[in-house]
Amino acid sequence: MENFSRSWAALRTAVAELSDADFALPSGCAGWLVRDLVCHLVIDAQDVLITLATPADAEPTRDAVTYWEVTGTPPTGDDPLDALTVRLAAAYEEPWLLKFHLDDVGSAAGRAAGLADPAARVSTRDEVYTVDEYLSTYVLEWTLHHLDLIAPLPDAADPPAEGLARSRELLEAIAGAAFPSSFSDKDALLTGTGRRAPTDAETAALGPLAGRLPLILG
Template sequence: MSPELLRSAYGDLSALVSDLRPEEGWQPSGCAGWSVLDLTQHLLDDARRGLVALATPADGPATTDAVAYWRSWQPSPEDDDSTAWRTRVRASVTGGLPGLAPLYAETAAAVVVAAGRADPGGLVATQGWVVRVDDLLSTLAVEAAVHHLDLVAHLDRPGPPPGALAEVRRVLGELLGHPLPAGWDDATAARRGTGREPLTDADRAALGDAAASFPLFG
């Protein structure tokens, strides 16, 4: 994946976060149990993951890629609850969105610069995996796009850029093993593919046995 796609995903998300009003931090997001403030803290954490990974060269071979990375991401409900609690505690001591938004903006900008300077075929380490830089950038863009949808789920704000949503759809299709239903636009594919929206009866009929694989990642 090209650095330009990450630049677009992070640029639009950073602009959104920077424009949020402090009181909007306590609005619910599309990520069940998470407020907008909680999710902004999580986005900062993921940008930091990207920055650290881009500065952590690794020896080969690669142990995951842009698709397999998500296949291994299946946290238990207990893990989800623990992560949500830790995230809420950290988000609550930052001074709210006015404290978090500039931290996210500067970290996201640094990731984009580092991504533009990195060798796309180079290997880096992240979360115990070894991955090509271009695959790392895909994971960052996919996470940004899905959580951008989460942030605006209950807010009248623009969603993620089309290129980032198309990358989410590509990854979900690879996880499923065949294309997602043609009647889903890319935002619907992202929400249903990750369990943000339930499958309809028509979806289940179209997907057949593959419906049992949903959500494809959480």
Template sequence: MDHFSRSWNALLDAVAGLADEDFERPSGCTGWSVRDLVCHLVIDAQDVLITLVTPADTAPTVDAAGYWSLLDEPPSGDDPLDALIPRLAAAYGEPRWLKFHLDDVGSAAGRAARLADPGARVSTQGKVLTAGDYLGAYVLEWTLHHLDLTAHLPSAPEPPPAETLAAARALLERIAGAPFPGSLSDTDALLVGTGRRAPTGAEDLGELAARIPLILG
């Protein structure tokens, strides 16, 4: 729960510090600008609010790692929601309105997370899990998108907090079913593990080489 708050607050602060011209730069999400990514974060925040008030009365079916599905291929942009994001992002016009909406909805999502009972069961996308596991899964989302946000900025904001980078790496290793080499930093493990960059010749991934990239959906 603490990792959720730290990773989310750090990401909101990073967006708040963006210059207007940064919104037109590419993000680390293929095909999306920084503007598109920030719009996606608004929808993510709405999803958090919706899920935390969608109780379930059955036993959990997944944990934080099981929340994530592994896709065979990266998103093509043809999915209706993926295709909607750039159009919706453009409709905001000036970046300040997108910042305002993210701060408004994002602050509410952060408060809802702090007030949530970690043992309560919630339902989303046909899955049931505890609120604690659901919020834990989002630590990976926020941390990856923080890296995406700053991937191509000439003057990058603060990186994700070290403790949330470590928590996101630990969750990605659970999803992968094996640890990343200790020689990889947490940031590099996340970038290489999710296909955001290719491993270098000096980065020996061992048995993980056949399993990555892990395309999360």
């Protein structure tokens, strides 16, 4: 729960510190500008609110690792929801409107998460999770998108160290293999999810795992 709160607060702060010009830069998500990514974060925050308000009585069917659908094919932008996100982002017109909306719904999502019982069960995507496991998925989501947000901004602060470490743990569990200790948490996440191609030395260090990368999470 603490990792969720820290990761989300840091990401919202990073958005609040963007200049208007930053919104037109390409983000680390292929095909998306920074403004498109921020619009996606608004949708993510809405999903958190909806899920926390959707209690379930059944036994959990998934956890923070099995939540993810993994493919080796990067998104093309043809997915209807991806395309809708771009159109929605453009409709805001002024960057401050996106900032305002994210701060509004994002703050509410953060408060709802802080008030939720970690052991309670909630439902989303026709699956059941404990609140703790569900929110853990967003530690990885927030951390990756924080890296996407600052990709064109070399002077911006990285995500919290605790979130990077937890996200690496989750990605290694998803992969079923550990990244070499020579990889920083940030480099493991960037190369593991295809946000950066590994160097020749990194590929050699990865060994058999290199042939299974990137892990595209959906």
